[in-house]
Amino acid sequence: MINLTDVTKRHGKHEVISDLTLNIESGQTVGFVGANGAGKTTTIRLMLGFLRPTAGSVQLLNCDMNNARQAQSVRTQIGFVPDSNGLAPTLTGERLLDELAELQDAPPVDRDKVVDALQLAQRDLKRPIGRLSRGTRQKINLIQGLQHRPNLLILDEPTEGLDPFATRALFSLLSEAKARGTTIFFSSHILSELEGICDEVALIRQGRLVERFKLKNNAGVTQHQVRLRLTQDAGSGTINGLISQLKAATWVGALAVADDLLIFQADALSPLLETLATLPVAELSIAPLSLEERIMPHYGLN
Amino acid sequence: MGKIFWFTLQRNWLSLAAFGFGIGFFHWLVVISFPAIGGLNAVQSVVQTFPDGLRTLLRIAPNLQGGFGLVEYLALSWFHPFFLGFGSAFVVQRATNAVAADIETGAIYLTLSRPISRWSLLLGRALELLFSAGLLCLLGWLGQWLGAQLLPEAAAAASLPFTRYALIAFVAWLLLSALGSGALIVSALCSRKASADGIGATWAIGTFLLELVPFVAESPIGWLNPWHHYFPQEIITSGSISLASVGLLIGWVVVGTGVAGFIFARRDLI
Numbered sequence: 001m002i003n004l005t006d007v008t009k010r011h012g013k014h015e016v017i018s019d020l021t022l023n024i025e026s027g028q029t030v031g032f033v034g035a036n037g038a039g040k041t042t043t044i045r046l047m048l049g050f051l052r053p054t055a056g057s058v059q060l061l062n063c064d065m066n067n068a069r070q071a072q073s074v075r076t077q078i079g080f081v082p083d084s085n086g087l088a089p090t091l092t093g094e095r096l097l098d099e100l101a102e103l104q105d106a107p108p109v110d111r112d113k114v115v116d117a118l119q120l121a122q123r124d125l126k127r128p129i130g131r132l133s134r135g136t137r138q139k140i141n142l143i144q145g146l147q148h149r150p151n152l153l154i155l156d157e158p159t160e161g162l163d164p165f166a167t168r169a170l171f172s173l174l175s176e177a178k179a180r181g182t183t184i185f186f187s188s189h190i191l192s193e194l195e196g197i198c199d200e201v202a203l204i205r206q207g208r209l210v211e212r213f214k215l216k217n218n219a220g221v222t223q224h225q226v227r228l229r230l231t232q233d234a235g236s237g238t239i240n241g242l243i244s245q246l247k248a249a250t251w252v253g254a255l256a257v258a259d260d261l262l263i264f265q266a267d268a269l270s271p272l273l274e275t276l277a278t279l280p281v282a283e284l285s286i287a288p289l290s291l292e293e294r295i296m297p298h299y300g301l302n
Numbered sequence: 303m304g305k306i307f308w309f310t311l312q313r314n315w316l317s318l319a320a321f322g323f324g325i326g327f328f329h330w331l332v333v334i335s336f337p338a339i340g341g342l343n344a345v346q347s348v349v350q351t352f353p354d355g356l357r358t359l360l361r362i363a364p365n366l367q368g369g370f371g372l373v374e375y376l377a378l379s380w381f382h383p384f385f386l387g388f389g390s391a392f393v394v395q396r397a398t399n400a401v402a403a404d405i406e407t408g409a410i411y412l413t414l415s416r417p418i419s420r421w422s423l424l425l426g427r428a429l430e431l432l433f434s435a436g437l438l439c440l441l442g443w444l445g446q447w448l449g450a451q452l453l454p455e456a457a458a459a460a461s462l463p464f465t466r467y468a469l470i471a472f473v474a475w476l477l478l479s480a481l482g483s484g485a486l487i488v489s490a491l492c493s494r495k496a497s498a499d500g501i502g503a504t505w506a507i508g509t510f511l512l513e514l515v516p517f518v519a520e521s522p523i524g525w526l527n528p529w530h531h532y533f534p535q536e537i538i539t540s541g542s543i544s545l546a547s548v549g550l551l552i553g554w555v556v557v558g559t560g561v562a563g564f565i566f567a568r569r570d571l572i
Contacts, residue, residue: 011572048415050571068567072417080415086408088313099309103416144412 001026001152001183002047007056009042009207016042017207020056024185029178031194032187033295034204040187041083043204044156047185048080060152076105079150081141083157083187089130093120093140096129100144108147115143117169134161142170146177153177153184159193171197191291203295210298215291222288223253224269228262228276229283238279245275265289306418306426311433314396318434321392325385325438326445332379333449336372345375373462376446377538380470385442386510389474393435393482394502400427401489401562402498405571420567428486428559435478443471469543470534476551480528481506483558490562493572528554 002024009017017039024030034040045051046058049065061077063070088096101108115125118139129137138161145153153174159167174197178184188194194201195215202212216222230239239260246252246264251271255264261283266272269286276284311318339345379385401424404410413423443464450462485502492498512518513529524530531547 045411045572048411050411050414052568052570068419068421072419075415075417078415080411082408082411082415086404086410086412088409091313100412100416102305103309103413103418105417 001028001061002185003057003059004043004047005057005059007043007046007053007058009046009051010054015207017046017053020204020207020209022202022209022212024183026183027178027181028200029174029184029186029198031198031201031291032185032204033189033191033194033201033291035189035299038204039207040189040204041156042207044154044185044187047154048075048078077151079145079148079153081145081153081155081158083160085134085137085141087129087137087140090128092127093125093129093132093136093143096140097125097144097147101147104148106148110149111143111147114146114173117173118142118166119169135163135166138162139166146173149177149180151182153182154187155185156187157189158186159188159190167193191295195291201291201294203298205298211294213294224266224286225289225293226262226264226266226272227283227285228264228281229260231280231282232260234280242275242279249275303422303426303429306413306423307429307433310400310427310430314399314430314434318437321388321434322438322441324388326441326448328382328384329379329442329445330449331445332382333376333446334452336375336453342371342375346371373538374535376462376467377470377534379446380442380467380474380534381532385474389435389438389478390481390506390510391503392438393431393478394485394499394506396427396431396434397482397485398489398492398495398498398502400424400431400486401566402492403495405493406495410571414571421563424486424490424563424566425559428483428562431482431486432479432555435482436475439471439475439478442474443467463538463541466538466541469541470537473532473537473543473547473551474534476548476555477528477532480551480554480558481509483555483562484509484528486562487558487565490566490569526550 002022004020004022007017007020008015020039020043022043032040032043042051046053047060047065049058049068049071052066058065060071061074063074065071065074087093091099097108097111101111115122120136120139120143124132124136125140129140132140138158142158145155145158158170162170171193174184174186178197184197186194186198198215200212200214203210230242243255243257243262246255246262249271251266251268253265253267255262257263266286272286336345401410404413410423414420446467447464450464484505485498488501488505489498492501509527510529513524513527518524519527519530528551531544531550533547537543
């Protein structure tokens with residue numbers, strides 16, 4: 001669905017995106033995470049053909065986005081919510097949405113549903129956009145991206161300016177879209193909002209893709225952070241045996257040993273509990289691994 | 303392209319109406335104020351005092367007319383700084399809004415995330431610019447005609463050559479369109495409206511000033527200058543327009559729009 005291969009983008013001597021490869025299958029929901037200036041918006045603009053890669057190729061739905069004709073045809077299936085406020089201030093929301101729907105060449109089949117879900121008042125749709133609050137403008141921005149029920153949704157910081165109720169409504173709409181099979185590419189620097197909706201998260205830092213991981217394993221189980229200490233009378237042989245066993249296990253990751261404390265990530269709980277059943281456990285904590293806990297180490301923060 | 307043209311026109315109708323009314327009102331005012339400023343005698347006595355430089359600036363070279371009457375006076379309104387200044391500002395502003403302003407605000411991302419090609423967007427905007435410039439000139443001519451109907455000397459009004467004024471309005475339209483197309487190139491290169499406005503204004507004013515420098519105006523390069531082909535007094539005197547001039551101005555529109563499209567289709571939108 002989305003295929004970026006070895007994409008590099010330079011502005012002058014400054015390399016904004018470096019050798020980025022990112023493949024997203026149809027129906028996936030992928031969060032695109034990074035600090036401000038990491039290259040998230042640039043990547044999205046490359047995807048949509050607004051920027052031309054210095055090197056590499058960009059394909060959406062098997063169409064080369066550097067080929068103007070192919071890019072034009074594929075956009076019938078795309079819904080894009082940009083981060084910038086490009087809504088014409090003199091137009092009413094209704095008029096802008098009508099214009100964009102006509103340019104989309106697709107009927108706005110979901111407009112009423114999205115308007116209702118986001119609790120956007122009809123009178124706000126009839127007012128010039130320049131007189132609306134930031135949050136209301138963002139709702140109109142979301143409606144224009146969702147109203148034609150696209151197969152591929154590209155969202156750049158979609159919750160900017162939204163109140164918590166509208167944010168919740170947006171995630172409900174995205175869940176519906178996901179259930180319909182829509183592919184969603186969701187750029188954000190608010191980690192907590194990605195956890196509920198995304199299958200995978202890709203982390204970009206200084207223009208490079210530094211990590212990509214699933215939020216849940218193939219069985220749909222969330223990863224857990226495990227902290228384990230055996231009793232003092234457990235011999236060193238028992239501890240070393242356990243460490244070897246954990247290192248060999250496919251469901252264990254990022255194993256670290258500090259003194260007699262074992263810290264690791266577990267994809268599955270059943271084999272963990274089976275392993276620990278016969279051991280003299282003194283201390284055990286198992287907690288779902290938050291996205292923040294996964295990402296912060298990349299920034300030297302724990 | 304058609305949709306872009308129509309939507310752009312709908313968005314801009316208020317400013318188009320304001321400019322159109324202003325240009326029409328100006329031409330109407332020039333006609334109806336003619337008796338109030340003292341009529342033909344007053345105009346002739348004033349024009350006779352003009353030094354050669356000012357005559358050149360106003361393009362009322364002495365060899366082009368036997369005398370300077372109401373007909374020539376009204377033709378001068380098509381070379382008045384008000385008309386040329388506001389007309390040029392209008393097309394430069396339309397051109398810079400077409401691309402640079404949309405990139406600056408981010409509106410271009412909303413449009414181009416639809417199945418619209420960059421060429422369609424640019425041509426739709428260029429078409430709106432041409433249409434609007436044409437409407438301004440038409441309203442100017444209409445204002446002039448309406449003003450003439452109110453002149454106390456009915457005979458004078460009846461003798462005014464409105465077909466020739468229409469030819470002037472036509473060439474004025476081509477001139478404004480050529481200036482707008484040049485500004486469209488600037489717009490296609492810029493990502494900030496203020497920069498595009500500044501460079502676009504420099505293009506319009508600079509080419510006008512170059513036409514006043516004799517050795518530039520008379521050189522082959524001077525012939526390429528759009529202003530070189532806008533000569534209301536000559537049209538009034540001869541009753542015809544030079545096909546070469548019309549061709550050059552249309553050439554500017556075609557080449558300017560083509561170059562702008564070529565640049566816009568290939569540039570990064572940032």
